[in-house]
Amino acid sequence: MSQELLVTPLHALHIEMGAKMVPFAGFDMPVQYALGVRKEHIHCREAAGLFDVSHMGQLRLHGANAAKALEALVPVDIIDLPAGKQRYAFFTNEQGGILDDLMVTNFGDHLFVVVNAACKEQDIAHIKAHLPEDVEMELIEDRALLALQGPKAAEVLARLNPAVSDMLFMDAVSIELLGAQCLVSRSGYTGEDGYEISVPADKAEELARELLGNSEVEWIGLGARDSLRLECGLCLYGNDIDPTTTPVEASLLWGISKPRRADGERAGGFPGADLILEQIKTKDVARKRIGLVGQSKAPVREGSKLFDADDNEVGVVTSGTFGPTKGAPVAMAYVKTDLAQIGTELFAEVRGKKLPMTVEKMPFVPQNYYRG
Numbered sequence: 001m002s003q004e005l006l007v008t009p010l011h012a013l014h015i016e017m018g019a020k021m022v023p024f025a026g027f028d029m030p031v032q033y034a035l036g037v038r039k040e041h042i043h044c045r046e047a048a049g050l051f052d053v054s055h056m057g058q059l060r061l062h063g064a065n066a067a068k069a070l071e072a073l074v075p076v077d078i079i080d081l082p083a084g085k086q087r088y089a090f091f092t093n094e095q096g097g098i099l100d101d102l103m104v105t106n107f108g109d110h111l112f113v114v115v116n117a118a119c120k121e122q123d124i125a126h127i128k129a130h131l132p133e134d135v136e137m138e139l140i141e142d143r144a145l146l147a148l149q150g151p152k153a154a155e156v157l158a159r160l161n162p163a164v165s166d167m168l169f170m171d172a173v174s175i176e177l178l179g180a181q182c183l184v185s186r187s188g189y190t191g192e193d194g195y196e197i198s199v200p201a202d203k204a205e206e207l208a209r210e211l212l213g214n215s216e217v218e219w220i221g222l223g224a225r226d227s228l229r230l231e232c233g234l235c236l237y238g239n240d241i242d243p244t245t246t247p248v249e250a251s252l253l254w255g256i257s258k259p260r261r262a263d264g265e266r267a268g269g270f271p272g273a274d275l276i277l278e279q280i281k282t283k284d285v286a287r288k289r290i291g292l293v294g295q296s297k298a299p300v301r302e303g304s305k306l307f308d309a310d311d312n313e314v315g316v317v318t319s320g321t322f323g324p325t326k327g328a329p330v331a332m333a334y335v336k337t338d339l340a341q342i343g344t345e346l347f348a349e350v351r352g353k354k355l356p357m358t359v360e361k362m363p364f365v366p367q368n369y370y371r372g
Contacts (some may be wrong), residue, residue, distance in 0.1 A: 008054035009144045009201040010208055017219055025117035027055040030221040037223035041324045044190055044228055045365075048150035049220035050211050056145050057120035058198060059127070061111040063135035070104065070111060073130055075247065075270045077257035083108040086170045086185045088255055090247065091126060096272030096279070097243040098250065099126065101235065103196075105172045105185060112172075112183060112198075114145070116237050144204035149194030149228075151368065152216040157184075157195055160210065164195065169369035178207055189225065191232025191367040230330055231323045233291060233362030239302060240289060240318045240332050246272070248279040249334070251289045256280070287315065288340040291362035292348070294329030296355050297322070300348040306333055307347045307354060314339055317348060325365045331357065 005028040014021065019030035030052065032040065043049055061070060071078040076089040083106050091099035100119040105112040115123040127137055148157055158165045160177045164184060167173065172185040180203035188194040199207050211217050220228075226236070235241045241250050259266045262277045279285055294300055299322040306315040315335030323330040331348070339346065342361055347354035 006055070008052055009204045010052045010054065013205050013208060014052065014219075019219070019221060022222070024222055025055055027117065029055060030219070032221040032223045033219045035218060037221070037227065038324050040218065040220045040224035041227050043218045044150045044192060044220050044224060045325050046151065047216040047218070048148060048152040048156050048194075048214070049190070049224070050208065050217050051147040051149065051220050051225060052144070052208075053147050053196070054144040054204070055117040057115040057117065057123060058140040058143055058145065059113040059115070059124070060138040060140060061113065061127075061131075061135060062109075062138065065132060066111050066135050067106070069131055069135045070113070070127075071266070072269060073127070073271065075256045075260045075273070075276060076104070077259045077266075078104060078111070079266070080259065081106045084172055086172045086187055090241070090252070090255060091123065092247070092270055092272040092276065093243055094271050095243075096246040096275035098237075098241045098245055098247065099123070099243055101237055101241065103185070103187070105183075107172065107174065107183070114196075118238060140198075142201050143198045144201050146197045146199060146204065146208060146211075147188050147194065148197065148211060148217070149188045149190040149192045149220075150216075151193060153192070153194040154370065156211065156214045156216055159214070168372050169193075178203065178210060180207065182207075186370060189234055190228040191234065191363060191365065191369075192228075193368050193370040226319075227321045227323060230319050230321055230332065231325055231363065231365045232367050233332075233364065235289075235332070236319055245289070245334070246276055246279060246285070248276060249285045249287055249289065253280065285337055287334045288337050289318075289332060289334055290340050291360050291364060292317070292331040292333055292346065292357040293326065293360045293364065294331070294348070294355060294357050297329070298350060298355055299329045300331050300350055300355060300357065304331075304348045304350055306335060306357075307349065308339065309345065309347075314346065323364055329357070330364045332362075
């Protein structure tokens with residue numbers, strides 16, 4: 001018997017707005033609205049897009065040793081994360097693989113953690129299993145999560161609270177929006193400037209309607225969310241990173257903090273540390289995550305096999321679509337390390353044809369985060 005899909009606090013509003021709904025990570029989620037995926041994508045790049053990401057898991061960690069406890073599970077500096085700052089992290093396993101990626105914010109008296117919807121249950125169990133007795137995990141089930149993304153996002157949100165204008169990329173604050181106490185970070189998953197807003201569930205619809213009342217703002221579904229993040233070189237958990245990929249293979253070295261590296265003051269101490277630190281030192285991995293741009297107009301999808309000029313199978317596409325801003329098919333893939341150089345030509349198999357693609361530096365379009 002199929003399990004009934006969960007719904008977010010904004011489900012009725014999506015239906016009212018004519019969203020096409022699909023099952024995603026156990027939830028009934030909007031994949032697109034009347035505008036359609038391509039126009040939604042472009043609108044977010046040019047103005048502001050509103051995303052319902054309430055399916056994500058929201059947690060709080062309380063206790064003086066919360067940062068130390070969480071740091072033991074990730075290759076990231078959590079202990080010295082300043083109050084009012086957010087950081088990208090990933091859970092690793094003993095084999096150096098990635099169990100999930102997450103966002104961690106220091107709100108002073110607690111850590112606020114957002115995990116992926118599809119990994120929510122396993123992440124909660126993983127954290128619980130490793131928490132010392134003096135650290136308490138609180139699962140937040142009474143808040144929705146909205147993302148407002150795009151070059152007009154700051155202007156729009158500042159109409160509700162001017163304080164958001166002063167925030168920089170990865171800043172986080174607790175502020176009032178329409179009288180509701182919200183947790184707001186200047187971050188997101190589109191490569192554009194913007195905010196993620198944790199709002200009480202009973203205030204979510206009011207806030208969403210208020211934001212949509214601005215001429216700059218349109219609802220954006222999962223379809224455009226995928227093409228936006230892919231153009232900006234951002235990984236999707238389960239596709240581009242998973243328990244079999246290490247951060248070094250996944251080209252996520254920037255996510256491993258200096259204090260946790262071999263010569264850092266708190267070197268290692270996370271699951272799989274020996275293997276990951278050895279890979280950093282020797283640069284010896286059999287495969288690497290790369291970006292590919294197609295030379296034809298045909299999109300190359302996840303699962304497409306990749307071949308070299310001599311017709312040897314050399315890798316597989318993990319995410320792929322047509323990039324509306326790039327104006328070409330874009331993809332992420334894992335290939336043999338010697339083929340990961342920029343400019344290498346590879347061939348993707350699509351419906352029996354071999355389509356030429358070129359290894360390009362990611363992001364494929366510039367990231368526009370606001371750093372002041």
